[in-house]
Amino acid sequence: MLVHAGTFAALSGGGDISGTRGTSPDGLFVRDARHLSHWRLTVDGTEPTVLVPAYGDGGAAAVLTAAATRDEPSPWTLHRRQALFHGRLTENLRLGNNTAREITVIVAIDADADFADQFELRSDRRIYDKAGAHITVSDSADGTRFAYHREEWQADTTVTADPEPAVTPASRGTLRTLAWRVRLSPHGTAEITVRVTAQAGGADPSPVGPPVVRSVLALIRRERDDFTDEPPLPVRDVSDELVRACEQGLRDLARLRVPAVGPDGEDLLVPGAGVPWFLTLFGRDSLLTSHFALPYRPELAEATLRALAATQATAYDPARIAQPGKIVHEIRHGELAHFRQVPYGRYYGSVDSTPLFLTLLGAHAEQTGDPSLARRFESHARAAIGWMFADGGLDERGYLTYEADTHGLLNQNWKDSEGAVCFTDGTQATGSIAVAEAQGYAYDALRRSAQLARTVWDDPAWADELDAHAKALRERFHTDFWMPEQHFYALALDGTGRQVDALASDAGHLLWSGILDDVHAQAVGRRLLEPDFFTGWGIRTLAAGQAPHHPLSYHRGSIWPHDNAVITLGLARHGLHAEAATVTAALVEAAARHGDRLPEVIAGHTRQEDEGPVPYPHACSPQAWAAATPLALLTAAGARAET
Known part of the structure; x- marks a missing residue:
């Protein structure tokens, strides 16, 4: 390829x-x-x-x-x-x-x-x-x-x-x-x-390149080397296999950058999601990729924020699920998008791109110590927060919600395949759906935006208001999503407020976002390392033993490296370093079996002695957030080393 x-x-x-x-x-x-x-x-x-x-x-x-x-x-x-x-x-x-x-x-x-x-x-x-x-x-x-x-x-x-x-x-x-x-x-x-x-x-x-292959390759290698030559910051006590996976991930991220345009007409290179189907700017994918790479390649985060600010919705367009302040899900440039025969071009069918935009904006300012980008995009941040309350559902239901788009995506969280947000009997949730991880992202977005309001935007009154909203969201989330019999959080609430009770990896994202207290975070984290979730190669998207579980499904039993990366960062955040090390070791060995490259998704079969991970037959490879996963694992290892 x-x-x-x-x-x-x-x-x-x-x-x-x-x-x-x-x-x-x-x-x-x-x-x-x-x-x-x-x-x-x-x-x-x-x-x-x-x-x-x-x-x-x-x-x-x-x-x-x-x-x-x-x-x-x-x-x-x-x-x-x-x-x-x-x-x-x-x-x-x-x-x-x-x-x-x-x-x-x-x-x-x-x-x-x-x-x-x-x-x-x-x-x-x-x-x-x-x-x-x-x-x-x-x-x-x-x-x-x-x-x-x-x-x-x-x-x-x-x-x-x-x-x-x-x-x-x-x-x-x-x-x-x-x-x-x-x-x-x-x-x-x-x-x-x-x-x-x-x-x-x-x-x-397109730019005209050199006339012979040798010269083309030399030019491409110079571009790649400009991105990859500086290695990630060293972390003591990490394996050589993790180092190699990070190096391969950076090489893949260099290849996967796609051209985009910023709000001032500036040319950018942003992470495209993956090949063969998704080599374009994706809100959720590009944002999470940039989060993972932020400590090592902050320029990806800056480019992604600029490109998404330039495409932020400013008006209502029901065919594209666009609403003022909403961050785009996917951008397409092809003929069918041009003639609107697919609901793309700019398609906004994502419940989580908008809060993730806000979390990355705050994380970038914190990581780099440079508030200029946050200052430049204050109006975009205010519009994004406005969307979360006005159209995203925080005002009306108290949660970020979406409704199925019958012409686009039925599910608009990261598990966006049909039937992925389901009850333990396999029934798809319906109505105005509030998925668990999006509430965690919303909480993090409110907290980080409150910090920017105090330190960058000079609006302490608004900061207090955002913090109050975040606190209230945290309290009602635990009340409404906690399933005491399972000692776990529901995958979602459906349109009637009923808990969507499948045991899913989405709960692990809550550790990363900070919406859980340590007691419940540690309970969830340890639960995700039980055999029905953890296969030996990673954590399944849906625990085994439930009716909808299938190890070769896209989102109902497979293993997604980026999903595991978010969980691992959350494990480290809450002091579960042994569990984080277990997941890291599994993923790194899986990468070693694939030439140090993690694919988009791995089949969710339990690890067998003398057998490698089972490939998922339709996985994108290389794929951006999988390529950035080793960098997130390195960050989690660094948190362990600092304790």
């Missing part, structure tokens, strides 16, 4: 693209559209054998050859190097003659572009009306150009090559074959360079 500046290319081990759909599509994707849907290399009419599958740091390098036997080895070897820079895929082919005689081979690449929106490629069985859309192809001396048109929406993919290819159209459709007749002297070599440039719909032209 090649990832750079909000674009990605998902390729086979040999460097090809076959145009798959479903859970893990391949192709070249720019701003939510697939700009290459077919990219197939042949030599003398057949696909080469892969000697070395694509690998590399920032680029892909594969070694290919002809089918051969021990007694009749291949007459040639092809080194295929690929690199991605913004919206351009550069490919260098170096073909070597292995023999002492002159040979001639035909090298060809079949290319096509379907311009499918990412939402079309997801396996949700929806069919979108794209009436009037059409693709045209125009050939030139040095390549070909695929152009997409639908009303005013336009996009194109241009393929150029050096030396110039012979371009042949297929008998039908838009497929093109670019071919070169290559004559190789005895033990000689020849090189071909191919460039694919994507011009995304609704976007300015």
Whole structure:
């Protein structure tokens, strides 16, 4: 997987693209559209054998050859190097003659572009009306150009090559074959360079990178090194495995940064959520990623706060769940968003992005000692707090709430899949739902905003008011959410105020936010380390033994590293350092089994002797808050070291 500046290319081990759909599509994707849907290399009419599958740091390098036997080895070897820079895929082919005689081979690449929106490629069985859309192809001396048109929406993919290819159209459709007749002297070599440039719909032209892969990779590595060269602050008594996971996490965060624009028109790089489906600004994901990375890379928090301030809602738009002061959930740039065939573009279906914006704003000022950003965004903070009371539900119900969006997300907390907020019998909660963790975030947001009101905004009266609201929220939360028989907090309250009684990991977030006293926090923390929650690889999203539990579900029994990171920070906050160390060790070993990288989610099977963690089949990897999880674990280890 090649990832750079909000674009990605998902390729086979040999460097090809076959145009798959479903859970893990391949192709070249720019701003939510697939700009290459077919990219197939042949030599003398057949696909080469892969000697070395694509690998590399920032680029892909594969070694290919002809089918051969021990007694009749291949007459040639092809080194295929690929690199991605913004919206351009550069490919260098170096073909070597292995023999002492002159040979001639035909090298060809079949290319096509379907311009499918990412939402079309997801396996949700929806069919979108794209009436009037059409693709045209125009050939030139040095390549070909695929152009997409639908009303005013336009996009194109241009393929150029050096030396110039012979371009042949297929008998039908838009497929093109670019071919070169290559004559190789005895033990000689020849090189071909191919460039694919994507011009995304609704976007300015991407920066033009260097002409060869080697130079592209050098530029990408300089960008990465600027972000990763300074290691996280050392913490004594942490494992080498945790150090390696932090280093890999920083490399992944460098790749996952996507362009955004701040409120003053400034260019930013913010954490995109993950590939293949979520390489864009997400409120909740980018905020929690920035929280985890704050002690080590505060520039991520600043960029995220600026980008989210720039997209904060200022008016009501029911189709997008927008309300004044609300922080965006997800931003999309594709064709379907443009024509409002999906409720995105800017979609505000999140109950927790707004309080998390406020907590990060306060945490950034505290961590850096620099109040200038908090001062700059005072009006945005006031608008966000205004939303929490006016439209978020704090005034009417006393809790942050959401109602199912039948055109978007039925659940609008971090467990946003259908059926994730459920009772122990598996029934989905309905009505105006108040999920537990969002109340913790709201409490933290009120407390941190009160501190800023005293120290930065010069409004002590408002600070007292916010503190009073926080205190009242804390008291009623314990009364309404505590389940004395289970010695645990309910997952949520439904629209009637009934406790949604599933035992879920959301309660662990309450430790991080500070809404619990030490006695109840420690009870919850220890409960999460019991075998029905803790698998040996991490804490399940839903405890085993309940009807809705399923180890391969998205949110009802799987293990999410970021969820565990929030819990681990909370464990450390309340002095449960042995429990925090247990979770940390499990996650770090899981990362070591995945090349020091934590995936978005892991299957929730109980750990077995001599077996590794079971992969979740649809996980994003790399994924931002999973990449930042080792940094949060390092912070928790630092808290333990200070005691």
